[in-house]
Amino acid sequence: MTLPLIAEHPLRLLLYLITTWLALGLAGLPTPRGGRLVARVLFPLGAMICLAVATIAAIFLLTGHAPQTAILPFGLPDLPFHIRLDALSAFFLLILGLAGAGISIFSAGYFRAGEGTAPGLMGLQYHVFLASMALVLLADDAYLFMVAWETMALSSYFLVTSQHRIPEIRRAGFLYLLMAHVGAICILLSFGVLQGGSWQFTFDAMRHATSTLTPFLATTAFLLALLGFGMKAGLVPLHVWLPEAHPAAPSPVSAMMSGIMLKTAVYGFLRISFDLLHVRFWQWGVLVLAVGLFSAIYGAIFAAVQSDMKRLLAYSSIENIGIIFTGIGLAILFETSNLHLYAALALCAALVHALNHSLFKSLLFLTTGSVLHATGHRNLGKLGGLIRRMPWVATIALVGTLAIAGLPPLNGFVSEWLLLQSFLFTPQIPHAFVNMFVPLGAAVLALTAALAAYVMVKFYGVVFLGQPREASLSEARDPSWLERIGLLWLAIGCIAIGIVPQLAMRPAAGVTGMLLGQTVATSSLWWIAPIAPQQASYSGVILLAGILGTIGITFLLVRLLAHGRLRRVPAWDCGYPHQTARMQDTAEGFGQPIRHMFGAFFRIERDLPTPDDIAPRYRMRLEDRIWRTLYLPIARATQKIADMVSILQSGSLSIYLLCSFLTLIVLLVFVL
Amino acid sequence: MKSITVFRQFGEMLVAIAIAPLFAGWIAQCRAWMQNRSAPPLIQPYRMLRKLFDKDVALAETASPLFRITPYILFGTMVLAAAIIPSLATDLPFARAADAIALIGLFATARVFLSLAAMDIGTAFGTMGARREMMIGFLAEPALLMILFNAFLLFGSTALPSLVDGYRAHPSLMDPSIIFAAVAFVMVLLAENARLPIDNPTTHLELTMIHEAMLLEYSARHLALVEWASNLKLFNYACIGFALFIPWGIATHSADGVVAMLISDAALAIKLIVAGAALALIESLSAKVRIFRAPEYLAMSFLLAVLGLLVHLLLGAKQA
Amino acid sequence: MPYTVPILNLLAACLLLISFAMLSRRRTQRLVNLFAWQGAILFLSTCLVAHSSGLHELYYSAALTLLLKVIALPLILHRLINRLGAQWDSETVVNIPLTMLAGLVLVIFAFGLAQPISMMATTITRNMLGIALAVILLSFLMMITRRKAVTQVIGFLAMENGLFFAATSATYGMPMVVELGIALDVLVGVFILGLFFFQIREQFESLDLRNMENLKED
Structure with a gap:
């Protein structure tokens, strides 16, 4: 070929x-x-x-x-x-x-x-x-x-x-x-x-037909698309299937669904809203932006309180999809305000984030698969200390963790950087209120990113660091070489895009060029300076070189100038002698500040043991409020209607035939 | 690239490494005076570092390589941050590689690594410290970002050197939003550097610790590097503050030569002396808040930054 | 004077800052001090407007502000608080970060509302209308979220401050007669409310307004 x-x-x-x-x-x-x-x-x-x-x-x-x-x-x-x-x-x-x-x-x-x-x-x-x-x-x-x-x-x-x-x-x-x-x-x-x-x-026909659509019809089509694709993508409040399905599936399938299938929903939404509908009203952008930001923060908060590692990652997917839709919403808002260059920047950020997310989220889902196979546990409360048993997986998971936490010089940071850059121009949007509210979106985004770091420290710290919480964990081993290659491939992707963001931005420029007729400046392979170099520029490769350089020099100097004596001792922990693995923070413990601060988001059921309980057990259940306030009523209403219809179900064949007959008569009356 | 700029770049890094413990020592001295204690000598932090470098490392049996590499990462990222922040001059070749947002990212990287290292040993206090540190971090980050947003609106750049240049070009531009941002920044600085209203840097009470709790298992050269890195972090934050709010004296692109350099050195020294005294004053006057009041404190700083932004949008934009 | 507008802007911003500080403080005495500061800033800004616009009657209203809002009312309130033993107001209806967030939304709302109006105004202080509006709304919010009677009065007075600021910023002040009338009203109002406090306390043995919920007929 x-x-x-x-x-x-x-x-x-x-x-x-x-x-x-x-x-x-x-x-x-x-x-x-x-x-x-x-x-x-x-x-x-x-x-x-x-x-x-x-x-x-x-x-x-x-x-x-x-x-x-x-x-x-x-x-x-x-x-x-x-x-x-x-x-x-x-x-x-x-x-x-x-x-x-x-x-x-x-x-x-x-x-x-x-x-x-x-x-x-x-x-x-x-x-x-x-x-x-x-x-x-x-x-x-x-x-x-x-x-x-x-x-x-x-x-x-x-x-x-x-x-x-x-x-x-x-x-x-x-x-x-x-x-x-x-x-x-x-x-x-x-x-x-x-x-x-x-x-x-x-x-092709639709592209032409939509230009004659009335604003009402266009908006209807747009909302239906947002609803339909939002359901697939897992936008809040349409996300309820996601934290159920992802943990249920085998890990590679979770990776595939989270990494790729959710992106097809993003694709569909972009296809309809940009390509077919030629984004017409700025209110659409505000809606998408609001939904995106809410999903982002909601996903991050819920991820922080999960104790099942795949569920945690599932909520983190909601967060990332939220970030992608935030970028899309911003792009719609800019595009309809005739700020085409900024629209291209925001869309580029969304696309790059979609690519990045597919890499690091797949990577992390796959590492959970390896952990699951090696230990048989999915619950964070039963893991711990795997960095010593599975150094391969732990090292690669660290790359994914740092990438998803949005830390430089990895790829998650690049897309967040681009998105924050595009938020900087929102005060130029010519609509009162919008230009004051939208800059706050940047703060929500920053909060989400920082929360994501919190979540990932929890994920990595509880699974791979600390002491093993179960004795059986000492049996854990690194996976086979085929699995290692898969993990390595994705990790290299995360690093490469982080160091050379142009690898993702050049392809994305093709898309923004097609949809918006604008591309952000891509002057050099090693630098990104989306609007102007004196405004903001970033170079992953130089940053990485700087980090490695300073760390290396520090290491060498310390080794040269100081001695290298070292002895192994039991952990000190302020002199407390009876350390056990159960004294570490559990997943629940690590999420406690979030539960405390964002209590309004959750429905919490707790069983607190009494002080003189011989075998005390602390049990807690966290639930999505949306499930009860939105879905259960719908389910009950459906049930009720079904019950009403079931009156017809009498068991007698002649009644059924009568029903069919009557329907036929009614239809004939209408037609004739 | 002129050799002088490269020289400056490395000079700045070295100055930061050298001065940072001195700055911490100065704050400790001021605090002691204000609290009627006899003050430790200015060079106490250096003595401390030397002592620590001389000792043998007592490494926990359960420590993984991550735990051992973290001190170097912390120190490296902080030195790198010092290279980006225009503390003496704005003509920094390296600063183009990372703007202020990347700088926040760099600080976040250091924080994440320190938290992970604290969780690595698997002790109760370590994980507690990591959890608290991450909590403070995720609340402080949006506030810091809003402060930067504010600066961006004023001078149209997220690169710190350009901000300083912009500020110096319009010295008369005194926007009310700057005041809000400055107050918010001081609050964030205190929270991020484990200073008083949030965390007590001199505490010996494990249960109230945040930053110290994470360092409990570190010893000798590792501890020295971590401590040095936290001194550097404080120094860096102070320099960010100078760059954003009182950039006078920093040698700009146009100013070349020995005189400008001497002026910038003197200006930095004066600013550090004043800022150290001010920090000590704030710390002496404030009491530590309960850990669950910390979100309230940080929410306040965030709101101040946002208010600054809004005030700028309403008041500043039309006159500028 | 070239610096008039920046300084006025600064003062307006400080006014807003104090309103937010009021929302976040728990101690009643601190609130009174903040109220006094608000009055002082109002005094300064009125003087500045008077100076720059050359309207001398504004000096009178500035003096009135100084006397009434910076000296008299805080003194009265402090004495009242001491007599009532109501130094603390730890209970708020909603927690403070949430209140402040609501306050932020209110500020944006006020700014958005004021934008078209301030376009029409011709005075140099027109941009401050949004801030004045925000101060009024924030004081209202404070009254809603507090439970003690004294804080309600402070909220009420802060609201009046906002109105006064709106008047100076939009139209260079109200006619003198109106202003005097309002000042008198506020003074009398505080006295009457002071009397009410004692009545409330006698009735319920506390100043907590939740007790008044029992008064409704079931």
């Missing part, structure tokens, strides 16, 4: 690759229990295809190729499927490929027989999931989009419920499926509005 070929026919190549994914999935079916073929051949091959997809997408973005379209020879009768590759879909394909490669190679070592679904079947579901996500990104008409979208939802449902013998997992899967379908209905309705009476469902 030569470079010109890729540049010439990227779309066709992508189609071949997607088909190969499906073939790989099917290849594992004949021997569902025989893990060797699946693990040693199929998953690594899948990872290679991911890499190929990423390469094609990157080349497409960097060469500034014009959009490519094609019509598939199959589809619904008389309704052929349209596909299209443009900068927006290419960018998200890049995310899919980069994160997918790491996850696939990790999965090769991870899935084993005897844990839920057989590996062969798992491979099929997994690769169908990948292929459907790629098709979502390539779809150019509403039909294909919806078909791919639903395939994605279904395949991921099966992946989530891989251990379907556990009732909680079945429950979580059901909730996920339900929310996915409600979301899909919203998206479908949104497309219905978008066609604007032309009854043409290709995106």
Whole structure:
């Protein structure tokens, strides 16, 4: 495969690759229990295809190729499927490929027989999931989009419920499926509005039809899209499925869902709001911004009080999706205020964050998988001290931890830096109130980022540092080399984008160029100075060099000038002799200040033991208030309506026939 | 790049490393005077460091490599921060690599590493200190950011050297928002550097400790580096304050030569002496607040910064 | 004078700062001191406006402010507090950070409201209307969130300060007669409220206003 070929026919190549994914999935079916073929051949091959997809997408973005379209020879009768590759879909394909490669190679070592679904079947579901996500990104008409979208939802449902013998997992899967379908209905309705009476469902037709939509209809379409994609992305208050489904799924699947699938929702939202609707009203931006900021802070607060490590990461995903939507909202706000350059900056920040999140969140979910396999525990209260047993995983998890906490010089910092930079220009928005309220958003963002650091210190500190809280943890071992490669790949991604932010910003510039006609200045590979160098500039590579340089010199000087004597002693702890592992902060203990400060967010049930209890047990349950105030009433109302309808269910066949007959009569009366 | 700027860059770092313990010593001395105690000599911190470097490290059995590397990371990041902050001159080649937001990030990195190291041994006090430190940190960060936002609105830059240049170019620009930001900044400075209303740097009561609780397991050269790093952090914060609010005397881009350098040295010395005395005064006058009042205190500083921002938007924008 | 406007801005900002300080303080005596400071700043700003605009009658109202709000009322209130033994007001209805956050939203609201109005005004102090409005709203918020009778009165007086500031900033002050009338009203009001305090305390043996909730008929 030569470079010109890729540049010439990227779309066709992508189609071949997607088909190969499906073939790989099917290849594992004949021997569902025989893990060797699946693990040693199929998953690594899948990872290679991911890499190929990423390469094609990157080349497409960097060469500034014009959009490519094609019509598939199959589809619904008389309704052929349209596909299209443009900068927006290419960018998200890049995310899919980069994160997918790491996850696939990790999965090769991870899935084993005897844990839920057989590996062969798992491979099929997994690769169908990948292929459907790629098709979502390539779809150019509403039909294909919806078909791919639903395939994605279904395949991921099966992946989530891989251990379907556990009732909680079945429950979580059901909730996920339900929310996915409600979301899909919203998206479908949104497309219905978008066609604007032309009854043409290709995106190209919609692009033209939407310019004649009334403000009311346009806003309706926008809100439906926000609702539908928000449900998939996990925006508060539509997030309830996310902290249930992510812990239920096997770790690579959680990584895939959090790292990639949530991004397809971001993609869909961008496609409809920017590409199809050409963002028209600044109020939309305010709405998205508010929802994004609220999700960000909400996710961070809830992540801080979790004691299940995957649930913690799930809430952290809500936070990060919130940050991405904050950037999108800001971009809408700037764009509708004719501040195009700043809009490009904000959108660029959102896109880069989407890429970054797919890398570090997948990485962390995969490390939880390794920890789970090595120890059998998911609860933070039973872990601890793993840095000594699993140095490999611990080191790589440290990279992910620092990246997600938004610390320089890693990639999480870059996107947060860009977003904060774009917040600096919000006082220029020409709407009273908005230009005063929105700068406060920067503070919320900073609070979120700092809270994220809190959360990650908790996560890393409780899982990997300290003393092991269970005796069985001394058995823990680092994972196999395939898993290590997957982890390493993602960690290198985090570091590379942190050091050379242009790696992510150049591709993102293609998207902002396509959607907004503006790109932020990308003068040099090593520097980012989005608006002007004297205003703000950042260079990850120099910062890293500085950090390493100062640390190295310090180390050398201390070693040269001072002695290196060292002896090992028991921990001092102010002279307290009876130290046990149970005296460390638990996950609950570490989250206590947050619980105290943001008590209004939670519903807390606590059992406090009495002082003379012989076997005292402290039990606490934290709940989302939204679950009770929003979802339970809806569920009860649905139940009630269903009960009312069930009056019809008398058991007698003639009554049923009568009902059908009456319906037929009524319909005939209407029609005739 | 002129050799003089490189020289300046390294000069600044070395000055920061050398002076930071002296600044801490000066504050301790002022505090002692104000509280009618006999003061320790100015060079006490240096003696302390020397003593610590001479001792053998007593490393906890359960310590991981992370625990051992953290002191170097702390010291390194603080020195690096000193290289970014224009304490003597604004013509710093390195400062372009990281603006003020990156500086906040650098401080956050140091904080996260220290907290992780405190959790590494797995003692009760260490984890308690880490938790509290992170709590103070996540409340102080938004306040600090709002202060920077304020400065950005005034001078259109988040790079500290450009801010100083901007300030020096319009010396008459006295915006009321500066006052708010300055008060907020002092509050953040006290909280972030484990000073009095939030944390007592000289306490021996473990249960009230924040910063000290994290250092309990460190000894000898590790402890020396950590202590030196906290002195540097205080010095850095003071220099950020000078750069943002009283930048007079700092050698700007246009000013070259020995005279400007001498002036900037003298100005820094005077500012540090005054600031140290002022900090000691504030600390002597205030009582430590309960740990659960700390959010209230930091919320106050955040609100002040935001008020400054709003006041600027309403009052300042039209005249400027 | 070139520095008039910056100094006025500074004073206005300080006024706002004091309003926020009032929201955050728990001790009643501190509140009275803050109120006195507010009066002092009002006095200074009125003098400055008088000087720059050349309207000499503003000097009179400045003097009135000094006498009444900086000297007389704080003295009266301090004596009252001592007599009543009501130094503490630790209880607030909502916790303080939340109150301050609400205050922040109010300030933005006030600034937003004042923006179009201040565009129309022609005085040099027009931008301060937003701050005056904010001071009024914040004092109102303080009255809502406090439980003790004395703090309510201080809130009421601070609100009057805000109104006075609004008058000077938007229209260079009210006619002298109106101002004198208001001053007299405030003075008499404080006396009457002082009497009320004693009555309330006699009735409920405390100044906590929650007791008054029992007065409604069930």
